[in-house]
Every structure is written in structure tokens, then in C-alpha cells.
Amino acid sequence: MSSNDSFNTLSTLEVNGKTYHYHSLPKAAAQLSELADIDKLPNSMKVLLENLLRNEDGETVTKTDIEAIAKWLHERSSDREIQYRPARVLMQDFTGVPAVVDLAAMRDAVAKAGQNPNQxxxxxxxxxxxxxxxxxxxxxxxxxxxxxxxIEMERNFERYQFLRWGQHAFENFRVVPPGTGICHQVNLEYLAKVAWTKQQGDKTYVMPDTLVGTDSHTTMINGLGVLGWGVGGIEAEAAMLGQPVSMLIPEVVGFKLTGRLPEGVTATDLVLTVTQMLRKHGVVGKFVEFYGPGLDHLPLADRATIGNMAPEYGATCGFFPVDQETLRYLELSGRDADTIALVEAYAKAQGMWRESGDEPSFTASLELDLSTVAASLAGPKRPQDRVALPQLGAAFDLFLESNGQASETEKSQPVAGTDYELSHGDVVIAAITSCTNTSNPSVMMAAGLVAKKAREKGLQRKPWVKSSLAPGSKVVTDYIAKAGLTQYLDELGFNLVGYGCTTCIGNSGPLPDNITDAIRAGNLTVSSVLSGNRNFEGRIHQDVKANWLASPPLVVAYALAGTTRIDLSSEPLGTDNDGKPVYLKDIWPTNHEIAQAVQLVDGDMFRKEYGEVFKGDEEWRAIPIGEGETYQWSDDSTYVKNPPYFTAIDQPLAAITDINKARVLALFGDSITTDHISPAGSIKADSPAGKYLQEHGVKPADFNSYGSRRGNHEVMMRGTFANIRIKNRMLDGVEGGYTLHIPSGEQLSIYDAAMRYQQEQTPLVVLAGKEYGTGSSRDWAAKGTTLLGVKAVIAESFERIHRSNLVGMGVLPLQFVDGEGAQAHGLDGTEQISILGLSDELKAGQMLTVQAAKEDGSTVEFKVKCRIDTSNELQYYRSGGILHYVLRQMLAA
Structure with missing residues (x-):
């Protein structure tokens, strides 16, 4: 806790006979004239203020930092860098495995240096x-x-064995076994406390529950009044090891909600509307805080749905303050009475409790009348591209036109062994999946009710549709069963397939061979409809080009229709048992029917499912684990390998010098996402990663996914920039992870070219357009970049997390001056790039000079901004990365 406490804020709170110590915001306001109107300070900013008050030490957090938050109330923005310390870290296994691999590698490095690895x-x-x-x-x-x-246990045995070792080897580290639920839903329903407590000596301190997570959708927890957002695995590891999260005090955009949702409109429709509005406004790097009377009628699960998609609208988080609805949900989800009492008492004592008429001061504000929200989807390849339900068919036809297939609207392809044909726009995947919606009882019950009404009318899903149900927790299947809806979902093919993040992350699994053959033979643009949050091209399935985000009940409806080239508001889904047309309105439940079903959800379901959440089933407990403080790496493993990051950790730091005569590994346009950069989804047999696995005795049928092999750097670096839809502008008309090797002019995979450049001792750079690195906060988008030998990325703009991750792996992010870019400077990727002005005197935000030597002997020179944004990041870069910095600090202690 605070060792300085310049504003004498330490106080006590009595709740149910127990004394809690805390740092009081009202006391700080009494001492700081700028905080006289502290009630006007957004609640998310109050959480940051409390964090600084509690961690003031005169070094990482100073009195001036605290005063900067106070000044924010009047200026609504700040360029002040602060050091923020979240209470905890949340991981999912794709990003968690490499984090634990890095911790294990750090233990090896400490042992090699002759010190205790248990540090x-x-x-x-x-x-x-x-x-x-x-x-x-x-x-x-x-x-x-x-x-x-x-199949999951067989495929992932090595990974799970490694995590079981970590579960026992590391302190302060818990693992929720497979088959339990999605991390965000487990966090919402069980892990989050809202008011976090910490024992120090004989005192119990209370503070806001805060976290960072290795999944960008960590933001879902903001719906519960818990401030949290996604960071790269690298940054999360540093937070785990006691390093603060370095951040600029954010702008806060207020989003006022009024009214209530109309009949037939779901939380999914609402979040797609919010996403579109906030994307248009521009909230990258900012907090969004929701307020207004509309919150009085917005259930906690709907708030969580909106909080979940903060990465899609570009914000750091989408925050909902603590109020009566928060307490209601805590009780519903089985939290104990003392926890609920503490949350209420603490929030009210700190002025963090929302009342209906509150009007905080924001940097900027937007407003939405909930009654104006209409049924909609988003797609075909970006979550912010909302399409009203009646317009979906027209939107698909426009997509066909953009693909040069406008003349093929009537095209079809026979499916072998069947009596039907596939056409453009047909739905081949219909998935109720992902944390976005499966945590929300209203939309899940609505899906079950649509299924029930559809079956009662004799409707069935189309035979070419691959349907699935992957809830975020076992509680969901409990309440669907209690409502008597399971059988109807099953009859439509929406059987339970697993508790996890499936289709939304590319774990959609294979399509039937005859469907795949028809798609490829006809060059068909087919669709998926999923209740997820991500639909970037190439993400859901390599053969599915159009991907639409929709509510769970709409997912069911499109499985019945079998096509996205339809206006469900006016065209029939099919015919009933009497041959009469059945429309969506005929099977859509009323709000009253949904509310009645939702009332069946109770706290006993949560208490039952989370009673032994860390225990796992017999198969999990039977996994053998090795003993010892360091991990016994296996040379034969194709899942977990000791990474090469720390091999020179016992050597003196090298000086920062200019990058001379680098080659361009790739030249990209706008909106290159981490889904394009980072290995994800299935591994193709003829890809560099596929060839590596086959060379090590792994058959293509046993490749598993890139995500499952994130603990093996050899696989992951081969899959970096290997997305089948990525477009390198150095090549005309070529999709996929390829580039030109210069000066030979050979077309190679990006991995093979990078390895040749390494043999030639040639440094590499990447050139890109706007919004480079948007998408999931994936550590491998940065790790793979550095392992390929990329020293700098020069882009027109960066996504927040990926820019930070590049610095965290020792890659220099550089930004073109506004209005400039590769095209403006006439760069085509054949140039030799030199970056001048780098030295040990490098400053955050410094302007640097780039010289691009062209093949004709001419040179283009231009300025770029160093996007190392803070002094902490500069220390990380000088050390070769954030983990290197932490490790060197430990070894020097």
C-alpha cells in the first residue's frame, strides 16, 4: 500500500463486523482544490486515481501523478504518463501457454546465472x-x-502436461481446466470480486477489482464495474512479475443511454449499433464510460456484452459503474453475502456508486436512445460494419460485386452425394459461440425459444449448414435445460460441442469434404453466421469468405434459411407442416416469453458449477507432471520448446545504433490486423509450419491449430504473416504470406525469405498503412516479428496493444508524419532502408530520419516519429524487450 500518502487518504470501513483499510477519494478531494467537483469525475478515472493514491511511493507513483488526475477533471485530457498496477492478471490458454513458457525459460536463465530459479x-x-x-x-x-x-485431450496432452506442471511449480497461479468455460465468462460469473481485498500484515485492505488480460476481450468484465482491458502476453507477464503497466492518462468518452430496447431487439443488435457509432466517432486509446437513465433498464449481461466488444469499437475499455444492478447480478451468480455487502459499502464510500441522474464530465459524449435500435448483423469481414436485417441480402450482393462476382448471382455447384446444390451466400457455418453472447441468458434463451417454435412448425436447418453450440460456461446448459429448450436446439443440430471459444477464433473445425469440394470447385463465396465478436477475413474458416456476426436467435434463423441472400423481415424461412410459409416473426419470441425463461436462472446453478472449478475431471487430474523448480524440456516436443529470447541475458547490453541497409520484408496497406500477422487457425500442409511439423513426424491430421502450438516458437515464427488473405503489395495479385527476396527477385514465403536474409545478415523492416495491428492482443504478432529478424515497423498508425507489444519484443515502431506513407514517398518495397538518429540518447516520441535507397540509385529521405511513447518503454527497448528488462533487474538485485 502507499508508502507516502501525501494527501492523508488512509481510512477504515466497517462492514459486517470486519474492518477494512482503504485510500479514500473524498479525503483526497478535500485536499486537492481541482477535485472539489470529484462527483463529476468519471468512475473509470476514479479507479485510476485510487490506484495511484494506494501505490504512491515517490518513485513509480508521485504526488504529481495524482495531481495530474485531479487536473484532468478540468482539462478532460492529459499527456501525463502514469504507472498503473492492476490487482490481477487473466489468461486464456492460447496466450497463457507462451507466457508460462517464458516464465519457465526465465527460470532456466536465472539458474544458468547461478541464482535461485524460484525468484x-x-x-x-x-x-x-x-x-x-x-x-x-x-x-x-x-x-x-x-x-x-x-480429441482435445489427445491433441493437447503435451500442452496440458506443461500447464499442470506450471500449476504446481508457480505460486500465485491458478488453472481452470478444460471443459469449464470461456475465460471472460468464468471471470464474470466467478473470478471477479468487484471489491478486491489484500492482506498486509494484520490489516485487510480493500480496493477496486482491476485486471489486465491476455485476451483483448478481457474488457467484458467492465460490465460488472471492474476495470480491465487486454494487453499483450509480454506486457501481462511483466505485470505478473511486479512491473506496473505504463500508460498515458486516457481521454474518457461518455456514452449516454436513454430509453429501453424495443420488442424483438437483442443485446447483440445493441452492441453492433454501439460499435458502429464509436468506430465512427473514434475512440482508439480512450476509455468509454456508459451512463444515463437507460442503464436503469439494462441488465448486467447486456452491459457485459457491450463491454466485451470494446476492441471492436477500438476503445481501451467500455466501463459501466457499480450500481444496484451490479449487486443483483452478484447475488444471482452465487457470490456470498459478505462480498456483496462489501461491494456496496466500498462503492458508496468512494463515490463510485452510480445513481440514475449522474452526469459526469467527459472528454466528449455520444448519446443513443435504446428504443431506436433495430435488428442487425455485422460483416462480411469487419465487426463495425453493421447491416440492418432487411438489408443483408443487398449487402451480400455488394460484397459479391467487390469480389468481381457480380455476374454470378445465380451460380450454383452440385454437392457430391446429395440432392442439393450450393450457391453464393449459402450459410455453411451457423455457430452459437463466443464470450460476446453466450454469457447473456436473454439471447441464449431467445435462441432456444426460436428453435422450439421452429420445430413446432416442422422447420429444420438446411443440410449444408454446420451448426454448433459452444456456451461460455456450464451454467448456460443448466438453464437452457431447466427451460426445457435443449431438445429443440438439439433437433436443429445445435448440440453442445464444447465449453470454449470455438468458431470465433477459427476453431470451427473442418467442413464436410463434399461441401469443401463444392465451394472450391465453384469458387463460391459462402457465409458463416456466428454470435461472436470477430469476423476478419480468413479467421473463421479458410473456405468461408463472408462472415456475419449476429445474435444467437438469428444464428438459428439463418441455419433454417440456409442463405444470407434473404430479407428475413419479409421473406419466409421455409414452410410448415401444412406447406404454408413461415416467417421470422412467426417463430420470434416476445420479450415477455424471454423474460419468463430468464427468471429460471438462479444462484444455485452458479454455486454448483463453480464449486470445484479448479479441480478438473479425472482425465485432467490423471495427467502426469514432472517435479522440480525448472521445466524438463523435451527435444521431441512439437508443442512446447525453450525459446531463444534469453540466451545472451548474461552479456552486457549492446548499444542502440542506427539500422543500416535493411530490406523490406513486406509492404502492407491499411487495416492489417494481428489476425493477419499472428499465426491462427488451421495449419496448411504445404506451409512452412506444416513442412516443419511433417519433418518432425507429425501427420497433417494431427497438426492441430496454430493456437494450440503457441508454446513452440519454431511453428509460430513460420506462421507469422502467413494468413491466407494477407496482401503484400510487393507482389501483384498474390494473396497469402509471400514476398520478394531482394536482390534475387525470387518469390518466397515470408518465413523462407526472412531466413535467407538472416543468413545474409541483412536487417529487415515492415512498411504498412493505417491501423496496423488492430484485432486481438496477440503476443505472437510481436514475437514472430522479432524472430523473423524485423528491426522496425514503419506504419501510418498503430493499434495500441500491438505497438506496445512490438516495443516489448525489442522491435522499433515508427510512424509516418501525418498525411504521408509508403505510397506518398513512392516506396515499392525494393528499397534499402536506413533509419538514422538511433543511439543511447534516444527519447520517447523523438523524430528520426529514414533514407530509402532505390534500385535506380536515387534516395528518398523523410521523417518518422518514434512510437516508443513512454520512458518505461524506452527502458524496455534499450534492454531488448520488457522481459529482458525484468530479468536483468532481478539478476542485478
């Missing part, structure tokens, strides 16, 4: 939820869940 332990509470590994191999059968779990 390497999380200092903050860490929870890792295994939720990203289950794939939809089996579906539309009663045995699908059991069979998928069996």
Missing part, C-alpha cells in the same frame, strides 16, 4: 482458463461434446 513467480494473482483449444470436429450429434473433449 521467478507471479507477484500478482494469475488465473489461466483453458478455453481456446476445443475445436468443432464433431457436431449435430448427442456425442459431439464427449467426442470433441476426447
Amino acid at each position: 521467478i513467480n507471479p507477484l500478482s494473482a494469475v488465473d489461466l482458463v483453458i478455453d481456446h483449444s476445443v475445436m468443432v470436429d464433431k457436431y449435430a450429434s448427442a456425442e459431439a461434446f464427449k467426442e470433441n473433449v476426447k
Whole structure:
């Protein structure tokens, strides 16, 4: 706790006979004239203020930092850098495995240096939820869940063995075993406390529950009044090891909600509307805080749905203050009475309790009348591209036109062994999946009710649709069963396939061979409809070009229709048992029907499912684990390998010098996402990663996914920049991870070219347009970049997390001057790039000079801004990365 307490804020709070110590915001306001109107300070900013008051030490947090938050109230913005310390860290297994690999490698490095490897332990509470590994191999059968779990355990045995070792080897580290739920939903329903407590000596301190997570959708927890957002795995590891999160005091955009949602409109429709509005406004790097009377009628699950998609609208977080609805949800989800009492007392004592008429001061504000929200989807390849339900068919036709297929609207392809044909726009995947919606009882019950009404009218899903149900926790299947809706979902093929993040992250599994053959033979642009939050091209399935985000009940409806080239508001889904047309309105439940079903959800369900959440089933507990403080790496493993990051950690730091005569590894346009950069989804047999695995005795059928092999740097670096839809502008008309090797002019995979450049001792740079690195906060987008030999990325703008991750792996992010870019300077990727002005005197935000020597002998010179934004980041870069910095600090202590 605060060792300075310049504003004498330490106070006590009595709750149910127990004394809690805390740092009082009202006391700080009494001493700081700028905080006289502290009630006007956004609640999310109050959380940051409390964090600084509690951690004031005169070094990482100073009195001036605290005063900067106070000044924010009048200026609504600040360029002040602060050091923020979240209470805990949340991980999923895709990003968690490489984090634990790095911790294990750090233990090896410490042991090699002759020191105690037990120095390497999380200092903050860490929870890792295994939720990203289950794939939809089996579906539309009663045995699908059991069979998928069996396959998952077989595929991931090495990874799970490694995590079991970590569970026992590291202190302050808990693992939620597979088959339990999605990390964000487990966090919402169980892990989050809202008011966090910490024992120090004989005193119990209370503070806001705060966290960072290795999944960008960590933001879901903001719906519960818990401030949290996604960071790269690298940054999360540093937070685990006691390093503060370096950040600029953010702008806060207020989003006022009024009215209430109309009949037939879901939380999904609302979040797609919010996403579109905030994307248009521009909130990258900012907090968004929701307020207004509309919150009085907005259930906690709907708030969580909106909080979940903060990465899609570009914000750091989408925050909802604590209020009566928060307490109601805590009670519903089985939290104990003392916890609920503490949350209420603490929030009110700190002025963090929302009342209906509150009007905080924001940097800027938007407003939405909930009654104006209409049924909609988003797609075909970006979550912010909302399409009203009646316009979907027209939107698909425009997409066909953009693909040069405008003349093929009537095209179809026979499907071998069947009596039907596939056409453009047909739905081949319909998935109720992802944390966005499966935590929300209203939309899940609505999906079940649509299924029930559809079956009663004799409707069935179309035979070419791969349907699946992957809830975020076992509570969901409990309440669907209690409502008597399971059988109807099953009859439509929406059988349980697993508890995890499946289709939304590319774990959609294979399509039937005859469907795949028809798609490829006809060059068909087919669709998926999923209740997820991500639909970037190439993400859901390599053969599915159009991907639409929709509410769970709409997912069911499109499985019945079998196509996205339809206006469901006016065209029939099919015919009933009497041959009469059935429309969406005929099977859509009323709000009253949904509310009645939702009332069946109770706290006993949560208490039952989370009673032994860390224990796992017999198969998990039977996994053998090695003993010892350091991990016994296996040379034969193709899942977990000791990474090469710390091989020179015992050597003196090298000086920062100019980058001379670098080659361009790739030249990209705008909106290159981390889904384009980072290895994800299936591994192709003829890819560099596929060839590596086959060379090591792994058959293509056993490749598993890139995500499952994130603990093996050899696989992951081969899959970096290997997305099948990525477009390198150095090549005309070529999609996929290829580039030109200069000066030979050979077209090679990006990995093979990078390895040749390394043999030639040639440094590399990447050139890109706007919004480079948007998408999931994936550590491998940065790790793979550095392992390929890339020294700098020069882009027109960066996404917040990826820019930070590049610095964290020792890659220099540089930004073109506004209005400039590769095209403006006539760069085509054949140039030799020199970056001048780098030295040990480098400053955050410094302007540097780039010289691009062209093949004709001419040179283009231009300025770029160093996007190392803070002094802390500069220390990380000088050390070769954030983990190198932490490790060197430990070894020097």
C-alpha cells in the first residue's frame, strides 16, 4: 500500500463486523482544490486515481501523478504518463501457454546465472482458463461434446502436461481446466470480486477489482464495474512479475443511454449499433464510460456484452459503474453475502456508486436512445460494419460485386452425394459461440425459444449448414435445460460441442469434404453466421469468405434459411407442416416469453458449477507432471520448446545504433490486423509450419491449430504473416504470406525469405498503412516479428496493444508524419532502408530520419516519429524487450 500518502487518504470501513483499510477519494478531494467537483469525475478515472493514491511511493507513483488526475477533471485530457498496477492478471490458454513458457525459460536463465530459479513467480494473482483449444470436429450429434473433449485431450496432452506442471511449480497461479468455460465468462460469473481485498500484515485492505488480460476481450468484465482491458502476453507477464503497466492518462468518452430496447431487439443488435457509432466517432486509446437513465433498464449481461466488444469499437475499455444492478447480478451468480455487502459499502464510500441522474464530465459524449435500435448483423469481414436485417441480402450482393462476382448471382455447384446444390451466400457455418453472447441468458434463451417454435412448425436447418453450440460456461446448459429448450436446439443440430471459444477464433473445425469440394470447385463465396465478436477475413474458416456476426436467435434463423441472400423481415424461412410459409416473426419470441425463461436462472446453478472449478475431471487430474523448480524440456516436443529470447541475458547490453541497409520484408496497406500477422487457425500442409511439423513426424491430421502450438516458437515464427488473405503489395495479385527476396527477385514465403536474409545478415523492416495491428492482443504478432529478424515497423498508425507489444519484443515502431506513407514517398518495397538518429540518447516520441535507397540509385529521405511513447518503454527497448528488462533487474538485485 502507499508508502507516502501525501494527501492523508488512509481510512477504515466497517462492514459486517470486519474492518477494512482503504485510500479514500473524498479525503483526497478535500485536499486537492481541482477535485472539489470529484462527483463529476468519471468512475473509470476514479479507479485510476485510487490506484495511484494506494501505490504512491515517490518513485513509480508521485504526488504529481495524482495531481495530474485531479487536473484532468478540468482539462478532460492529459499527456501525463502514469504507472498503473492492476490487482490481477487473466489468461486464456492460447496466450497463457507462451507466457508460462517464458516464465519457465526465465527460470532456466536465472539458474544458468547461478541464482535461485524460484525468484521467478507471479507477484500478482494469475488465473489461466483453458478455453481456446476445443475445436468443432464433431457436431449435430448427442456425442459431439464427449467426442470433441476426447480429441482435445489427445491433441493437447503435451500442452496440458506443461500447464499442470506450471500449476504446481508457480505460486500465485491458478488453472481452470478444460471443459469449464470461456475465460471472460468464468471471470464474470466467478473470478471477479468487484471489491478486491489484500492482506498486509494484520490489516485487510480493500480496493477496486482491476485486471489486465491476455485476451483483448478481457474488457467484458467492465460490465460488472471492474476495470480491465487486454494487453499483450509480454506486457501481462511483466505485470505478473511486479512491473506496473505504463500508460498515458486516457481521454474518457461518455456514452449516454436513454430509453429501453424495443420488442424483438437483442443485446447483440445493441452492441453492433454501439460499435458502429464509436468506430465512427473514434475512440482508439480512450476509455468509454456508459451512463444515463437507460442503464436503469439494462441488465448486467447486456452491459457485459457491450463491454466485451470494446476492441471492436477500438476503445481501451467500455466501463459501466457499480450500481444496484451490479449487486443483483452478484447475488444471482452465487457470490456470498459478505462480498456483496462489501461491494456496496466500498462503492458508496468512494463515490463510485452510480445513481440514475449522474452526469459526469467527459472528454466528449455520444448519446443513443435504446428504443431506436433495430435488428442487425455485422460483416462480411469487419465487426463495425453493421447491416440492418432487411438489408443483408443487398449487402451480400455488394460484397459479391467487390469480389468481381457480380455476374454470378445465380451460380450454383452440385454437392457430391446429395440432392442439393450450393450457391453464393449459402450459410455453411451457423455457430452459437463466443464470450460476446453466450454469457447473456436473454439471447441464449431467445435462441432456444426460436428453435422450439421452429420445430413446432416442422422447420429444420438446411443440410449444408454446420451448426454448433459452444456456451461460455456450464451454467448456460443448466438453464437452457431447466427451460426445457435443449431438445429443440438439439433437433436443429445445435448440440453442445464444447465449453470454449470455438468458431470465433477459427476453431470451427473442418467442413464436410463434399461441401469443401463444392465451394472450391465453384469458387463460391459462402457465409458463416456466428454470435461472436470477430469476423476478419480468413479467421473463421479458410473456405468461408463472408462472415456475419449476429445474435444467437438469428444464428438459428439463418441455419433454417440456409442463405444470407434473404430479407428475413419479409421473406419466409421455409414452410410448415401444412406447406404454408413461415416467417421470422412467426417463430420470434416476445420479450415477455424471454423474460419468463430468464427468471429460471438462479444462484444455485452458479454455486454448483463453480464449486470445484479448479479441480478438473479425472482425465485432467490423471495427467502426469514432472517435479522440480525448472521445466524438463523435451527435444521431441512439437508443442512446447525453450525459446531463444534469453540466451545472451548474461552479456552486457549492446548499444542502440542506427539500422543500416535493411530490406523490406513486406509492404502492407491499411487495416492489417494481428489476425493477419499472428499465426491462427488451421495449419496448411504445404506451409512452412506444416513442412516443419511433417519433418518432425507429425501427420497433417494431427497438426492441430496454430493456437494450440503457441508454446513452440519454431511453428509460430513460420506462421507469422502467413494468413491466407494477407496482401503484400510487393507482389501483384498474390494473396497469402509471400514476398520478394531482394536482390534475387525470387518469390518466397515470408518465413523462407526472412531466413535467407538472416543468413545474409541483412536487417529487415515492415512498411504498412493505417491501423496496423488492430484485432486481438496477440503476443505472437510481436514475437514472430522479432524472430523473423524485423528491426522496425514503419506504419501510418498503430493499434495500441500491438505497438506496445512490438516495443516489448525489442522491435522499433515508427510512424509516418501525418498525411504521408509508403505510397506518398513512392516506396515499392525494393528499397534499402536506413533509419538514422538511433543511439543511447534516444527519447520517447523523438523524430528520426529514414533514407530509402532505390534500385535506380536515387534516395528518398523523410521523417518518422518514434512510437516508443513512454520512458518505461524506452527502458524496455534499450534492454531488448520488457522481459529482458525484468530479468536483468532481478539478476542485478
